Amino acid sequence: MLSTIAERVDFLKHSLLFSDTSPEILEEIASKLDDVEFQADEIIFKSGDPGDCLYFIKDGEVKLYNDDRNIAHLGAYDIIGEMALLDSSPQMATVTSIEKTSLLRLDRASFDKLIHERIEVAQGIIHILSNRLRLQDQELDETRNSLEKVILPLGIALSTEKNLDRLVERILLEAKKLCNADAGTMYLITPEKQLKFSIMITDSLNIALGGTTGEEIPFAPIPLIDEKTGQLNNHNVSTYVANTGRSINIPDIYHAKDFDFSGTMAFDQRTGYRSTSSLTVPLDNHLGEVIGVLQLFNAQDLTKKIIPFSAYQQLVVESLASQAAVSLNTQELLRRQEILVKIERDVQVARQIQVDFLPDVLPQPKGWEIVSYFQPARQVAGDFYDAFMIDERRVGFVIADVCDKGVGAALFMALTRSLIRAFSWINKLSLSDNQVTSPVSQMLDCIELGLDPVGLTNEYIALTHSKMSMFVTLFFGMLDPEIGQLTYVNAGHNPPVLLDSTGKVKARLTLTGPAVGLMPNITYTIGQSTIEPGDTLFLFTDGVPESHNPESKLFTEKRMLDLLSKPTPSCAVLLTNIVNELDDFTSNINPFDDVTMLALRRKLE
Amino acid sequence: MAFTVTSKMLANGAAELSLFGELDASVANEFKMAVEKAAADNAKQLILNMKDLEFMSSAGLRVLVFAKQKMGYDVDIYVIAAQGPVRDTIEMTGFHHSVIMQDAYSAL
Numbered sequence: 001m002l003s004t005i006a007e008r009v010d011f012l013k014h015s016l017l018f019s020d021t022s023p024e025i026l027e028e029i030a031s032k033l034d035d036v037e038f039q040a041d042e043i044i045f046k047s048g049d050p051g052d053c054l055y056f057i058k059d060g061e062v063k064l065y066n067d068d069r070n071i072a073h074l075g076a077y078d079i080i081g082e083m084a085l086l087d088s089s090p091q092m093a094t095v096t097s098i099e100k101t102s103l104l105r106l107d108r109a110s111f112d113k114l115i116h117e118r119i120e121v122a123q124g125i126i127h128i129l130s131n132r133l134r135l136q137d138q139e140l141d142e143t144r145n146s147l148e149k150v151i152l153p154l155g156i157a158l159s160t161e162k163n164l165d166r167l168v169e170r171i172l173l174e175a176k177k178l179c180n181a182d183a184g185t186m187y188l189i190t191p192e193k194q195l196k197f198s199i200m201i202t203d204s205l206n207i208a209l210g211g212t213t214g215e216e217i218p219f220a221p222i223p224l225i226d227e228k229t230g231q232l233n234n235h236n237v238s239t240y241v242a243n244t245g246r247s248i249n250i251p252d253i254y255h256a257k258d259f260d261f262s263g264t265m266a267f268d269q270r271t272g273y274r275s276t277s278s279l280t281v282p283l284d285n286h287l288g289e290v291i292g293v294l295q296l297f298n299a300q301d302l303t304k305k306i307i308p309f310s311a312y313q314q315l316v317v318e319s320l321a322s323q324a325a326v327s328l329n330t331q332e333l334l335r336r337q338e339i340l341v342k343i344e345r346d347v348q349v350a351r352q353i354q355v356d357f358l359p360d361v362l363p364q365p366k367g368w369e370i371v372s373y374f375q376p377a378r379q380v381a382g383d384f385y386d387a388f389m390i391d392e393r394r395v396g397f398v399i400a401d402v403c404d405k406g407v408g409a410a411l412f413m414a415l416t417r418s419l420i421r422a423f424s425w426i427n428k429l430s431l432s433d434n435q436v437t438s439p440v441s442q443m444l445d446c447i448e449l450g451l452d453p454v455g456l457t458n459e460y461i462a463l464t465h466s467k468m469s470m471f472v473t474l475f476f477g478m479l480d481p482e483i484g485q486l487t488y489v490n491a492g493h494n495p496p497v498l499l500d501s502t503g504k505v506k507a508r509l510t511l512t513g514p515a516v517g518l519m520p521n522i523t524y525t526i527g528q529s530t531i532e533p534g535d536t537l538f539l540f541t542d543g544v545p546e547s548h549n550p551e552s553k554l555f556t557e558k559r560m561l562d563l564l565s566k567p568t569p570s571c572a573v574l575l576t577n578i579v580n581e582l583d584d585f586t587s588n589i590n591p592f593d594d595v596t597m598l599a600l601r602r603k604l605e
Numbered sequence: 606m607a608f609t610v611t612s613k614m615l616a617n618g619a620a621e622l623s624l625f626g627e628l629d630a631s632v633a634n635e636f637k638m639a640v641e642k643a644a645a646d647n648a649k650q651l652i653l654n655m656k657d658l659e660f661m662s663s664a665g666l667r668v669l670v671f672a673k674q675k676m677g678y679d680v681d682i683y684v685i686a687a688q689g690p691v692r693d694t695i696e697m698t699g700f701h702h703s704v705i706m707q708d709a710y711s712a713l
Contacts, residue, residue, distance in 0.1 A: 469668070511699055
């Protein structure tokens with residue numbers, strides 16, 4: 001609504017700028033003013049805009065802010081835009097109307113003329129500026145004081161707090177105290193990327209939930225990512241702050257358009273509360289990760305009147321949140337470290353158990369050399385080898401690879417190894433000596449009796465442990481060292497290589513049935529071979545041909561066969577040569593897969 | 606090369622999964638989820654089109670084992686056009702005995 005000259009003069013009289021200006025001059029100034037009106041939430045000018053006029057706030061309320069930082073709230077009789085006019089710089093802040101606001105505008109030319117001609121107006125400007133400076137000085141002092149007397153000691157106190165609930169509670173209580181805020185909530189971010197309510201306090205309603213209260217918070221965690229769209233969920237102020245790491249300061253949430261406060265409003269409706277001002281700040285752990293969000297409601301002045309959170313309070317709460325995040329982070333790291341130490345201890349135990357499952361010494365029948373090599377990719381392996389005497393004459397040996405790595409594979413390895421050994425013992429017990437004429441007949445007899453160790457192990461694993469979808473590729477051999485006769489089952493394992501004394505490949509012992517655990521009801525075919533004097537049987541797991549070098553190139557089976565083709569004085573030398581080549585090839589980077597080898601040589605007579 | 610799996614239901618009630626790229630431990634779960642979906646949809650057969658699958662590690666094979674168990678032993682699994690190292694992996698472990706290996710799909 002347009003104002004009359006008389007109304008404007010009356011208004012200008014109350015402005016600090018014109019406290020010493022005569023009514024005649026005020027009348028002249030009044031004639032140069034324009035009436036402007038803004039509805040709520042309209043931008044009056046933006047940071048960076050050229051400063052081309054001065055505004056007097058006649059009625060209403062505006063906020064000054066930069067990025068997300070609130071600088072000030074101004075109302076009737078305050079002036080805005082004078083700084084940019086004075087030094088011809090762009091506007092330093094954005095000004096938005098909080099409610100319907102009426103302003104009087106003075107353009108640059110009139111303002112310049114006024115300043116040059118009227119010393120008392122210039123004095124008025126100086127008066128206003130010095131007032132602002134004094135206020136800013138005061139705020140700086142308060143901030144410094146808060147940092148020295150509140151934030152730093154609190155940071156130290158927080159760093160010694162070992163109980164997570166107490167720590168979170170203390171952070172919230174201190175933040176509330178700093179702002180004289182009536183209510184507050186702390187959220188922590190879960191590994192599932194959700195904001196979990198950690199503690200909630202509303203003094204005037206006598207509500208305290210979570211934290212050390214032992215009272216459950218009845219609100220579900222808020223997802224940070226919208227499950228339907230896969231996009232960041234920035235609808236809620238708390239999730240926005242968590243996702244962006246920026247603070248949000250809102251004078252009245254019922255007038256906020258950018259965020260969904262329906263949850264808060266529903267809470268208000270239920271409880272008769274009126275959530276008004278809100279300050280939401282991130283807990284940034286200094287690694288660029290937001291680990292939680294601190295939200296305060298309803299800052300109060302000394303008379304308990306609800307007021308917006310000031311820029312100063314925002315700064316102090318941000319500092320506090322920052323200290324708190326460091327403490328929370330330290331605590332989380334300590335907690336993870338404890339878990340890690342525990343896991344490490346368990347893995348060491350598992351490793352020891354696994355080592356116990358490998359044979360201490362390998363049988364060395366007369367005229368034979370049996371050697372092994374075993375290098376797990378992790379502390380516990382999925383590969384294993386075994387060699388044992390089945391009776392006074394026969395040697396059983398196994399090489400196997402469980403289709404996974406780590407503790408799960410190791411448990412499976414232990415299971416498989418034990419079953420093979422146990423079922424081999426049953427063979428020995430089930431067949432009386434006079435039934436046994438040769439290993440071949442023994443194994444065939446066993447199969448007829450349904451006692452093939454590999455078949456039985458497969459049956460057990462496929463029927464009992466199918467949920468794991470684990471399988472084991474395995475080669476099981478039974479050797480009569482006196483005559484060099486070998487019977488074997490190859491259950492989906494890399495075919496072992498039979499070499500003569502010159503290194504020529506005599507045979508590959510290819511599969512006689514599927515990997516153990518793939519499916520039940522398998523009858524494994526029995527393979528047969530003879531190891532002549534000077535021959536070597538070389539068994540390996542895929543960790544040998546599939547070893548990677550730093551450029552991700554494979555070692556390859558060809559390279560392995562090339563090494564095998566070179567005659568060696570003993571199996572021990574043969575394995576050492578391969579290990580050295582592998583080390584050279586991989587440049588000793590951590591192996592990706594377990595590497596296991598077993599070699600049996602029948603010495604030349 | 607990255608791994609992708611696409612699924613569709615055929616008119617005869619079979620679920621067809623087409624596998625592209627390299628199937629190793631880091632992506633095996635995507636394949637597993639596609640199998641779970643086919644099982645949940647009560648597929649009558651599972652067709653695994655491996656024409657464009659270049660590599661399959663034992664983790665991929667483990668999903669095949671999982672598929673056999675999840676779909677039930679009465680649901681036939683067809684492995685179509687498995688090539689080179691993928692075929693070797695399946696055959697070396699003997700898994701080709703528990704699936705139907707074909708060059709082009711033709712329901713038995």
